[in-house]
Amino acid sequence: MSDTPQLLLSHHLKALKLPTFLREYDKLARQCASEGVDHSRYLLRLCELELIDRERRMVERRIKAARFPAVKSIDSFDFKAIPSLNKMLVLELARCEYVNRNENVIAVGNSGTGKTHVALALGLAACQKGLSVGFTTASALVHELIEARDEKRLLRLQKQLAKYRLLIIDELGYVPLSPTGAELLFEAFSQRYERGSTIVTSNLPFDEWTSVFGSERLTGALLDRLTHHVHILELNGESYRLRQAGKVASPPKDAEPD
Structure with a gap:
């Protein structure tokens, strides 16, 4: 007892x-x-x-639901390696007030300069602030949208995408889109306009986005919505990944003779 x-x-x-x-x-x-x-x-x-x-x-649970490919923090980003990146702006964005204002972030720069790392770090910060986050690549999202349309569940997927307080779309510009894919991706962006925040990473400057969407009209309308309330992060310089790989691959130099 x-x-x-x-x-x-x-x-x-x-x-x-x-x-x-x-x-x-x-x-x-x-x-x-x-x-x-x-x-x-x-x-x-x-x-x-x-x-x-x-x-x-x-x-x-929020991190798991976001489906991040890896968990990255701002503390682990090497700002010295990418001097073009505005560190103070990144730290300000990590406070997530831009999400409460339904503003967007576009990270543009060469491949390997840390755009995905910054996007993931801002996504992690949003999860820690209690916000719902989704992560995908542009090509994966387009594939998912086309598949949902073919299976008559597009409306359900669009509603799911619209519910995220922060949606991260990585690697826009790496793969040209079909006309159908471009229109579906444009619609996904449009449904979030002034209703939620979107982070986009791209290796292309804005004047080359037409090569991805295949239509100046569609590209102009998309940029008009994305850049209405936007914070732009520029990451220019040598590929950080290639530089790190070079450090690992290069053998130490032989010692000079006395």
Whole structure:
């Protein structure tokens, strides 16, 4: 019978979905008793542990739902390697106030300069701020849109894309789009106009986007919407990936003779 209260407490904490309470209450009770902490402060500590753990789990779920190819942070970006990038603007964007204003971000630069890293870092920051995030490449999104249209579920996918507070579309410009793909991607952008934030990365300057969409009219209309409320990040310079690969591949020079 002496175990009944513990069994009931365990049952109730599971039913209330308080796993941190369940895991920590006994150990914390002994610790508080040894420190002479009263019951109110003991409960306060338990609540704080539960809230911290719950927020961590929610962030993990948002990161998983975003389908990032990798988790990157701003702290791990080498700003010195890309001096053209406005570091202060990136740090400001990491506060995610632009998302609350439904503004966009376009990162433009050569391949390998860190555009995807910056986009992923801003996506991670948004997840940590409690915002819903989606990540995809332009070619993958177009393929998904065409497939959804063919399977009569395009409207459902469009609604799903529109619900993201932040949608990241990576690698726009690497693959030319078919007329159908260009129109579907344009529609996806249009449905988010002033309703949600979009981050786009591209290896092409704006005046070359027509080569991707195949239509000056469509490209002009897209840029008009994307750049109405936009923050532009320029990442110009030598490929960071190639430079790092060169460091790994190059053997050390032989020591000079005395």
